[in-house]
Amino acid sequence: GAVVSQHPSWVICKSGTSVKIECRSLDFQATTMFWYRQFPKKSLMLMATSNEGSKATYEQGVEKDKFLINHASLTLSTLTVTSAHPEDSSFYICSARSDSRNTGELFFGEGSRLTVL
Amino acid sequence: KQEVTQIPAALSVPEGENLVLNCSFTDSAIYNLQWFRQDPGKGLTSLLLIQSSQREQTSGRLNASLDKSSGRSTLYIAASQPGDSATYLCAVRDPNSGYALNFGKGTSLLVTP
Numbered sequence: 001g002a003v004v005s006q007h008p009s010w011v012i013c014k015s016g017t018s019v020k021i022e023c024r025s026l027d028f029q030a031t032t033m034f035w036y037r038q039f040p041k042k043s044l045m046l047m048a049t050s051n052e053g054s055k056a057t058y059e060q061g062v063e064k065d066k067f068l069i070n071h072a073s074l075t076l077s078t079l080t081v082t083s084a085h086p087e088d089s090s091f092y093i094c095s096a097r098s099d100s101r102n103t104g105e106l107f108f109g110e111g112s113r114l115t116v117l
Numbered sequence: 118k119q120e121v122t123q124i125p126a127a128l129s130v131p132e133g134e135n136l137v138l139n140c141s142f143t144d145s146a147i148y149n150l151q152w153f154r155q156d157p158g159k160g161l162t163s164l165l166l167i168q169s170s171q172r173e174q175t176s177g178r179l180n181a182s183l184d185k186s187s188g189r190s191t192l193y194i195a196a197s198q199p200g201d202s203a204t205y206l207c208a209v210r211d212p213n214s215g216y217a218l219n220f221g222k223g224t225s226l227l228v229t230p
Contacts, residue, residue, distance in 0.1 A: 108153070
């Protein structure tokens with residue numbers, strides 16, 4: 001149990017286009033999901049906390065208009081990178097907290113590799 | 118702000134050896150600590166979760182300990198195998214991060230046959 005699925009696993013796009021990444025909790029409900037970004041040989045950096053039915057909470061320095069987050073259901077959060085540029089190329093990973101478990105454990109997706117040409 | 122440090126950054130051992138990965142954190146007021154495994158280009162697989170009230174957790178050949186007062190955790194891997202080769206990440210949850218996790222940079226482990 002506690003499987004988180006991300007799609008697509010990799011995407012290549014042209015500069016200026018927008019890309020949407022989906023994060024789904026397959027066998028549990030998640031009111032709260034998190035989006036992280038990982039640079040090579042660096043820690044995972046928290047970008048934002050996604051809350052079902054309300055606006056996402058962004059970390060300092062993360063542009064909310066650049067990285068649009070929508071959490072429309074208890075099993076789906078999406079991250080849209082708008083007007084992507086090469087510097088947005090990165091590995092994006094989502095995680096989810098199960099509403100039915102009180103352990104505080106987070107479950108992570110497989111990640112999405114974005115390359116902007 | 119919570120800082121999580123993992124030492125060593127990289128480690129290479131021959132198959133069969135027991136090994137220890139270290140994690141330290143600056144703010145001891147944590148809720149829990151989680152160890153993950155990450156294979157190249159992949160997401161994170163949760164290995165062990167230790168609540169702040171616990172001292173250790175075990176799963177198979179893995180044992181994680183937590184000394185909250187000194188801000189340290191160790192991940193012990195017994196009888197290492199080539200399939201254990203991966204990056205191991207330590208992360209803590211504290212009152213300032215809500216349910217989000219603060220990550221270390223990881224230890225890259227290579228187990229040679």
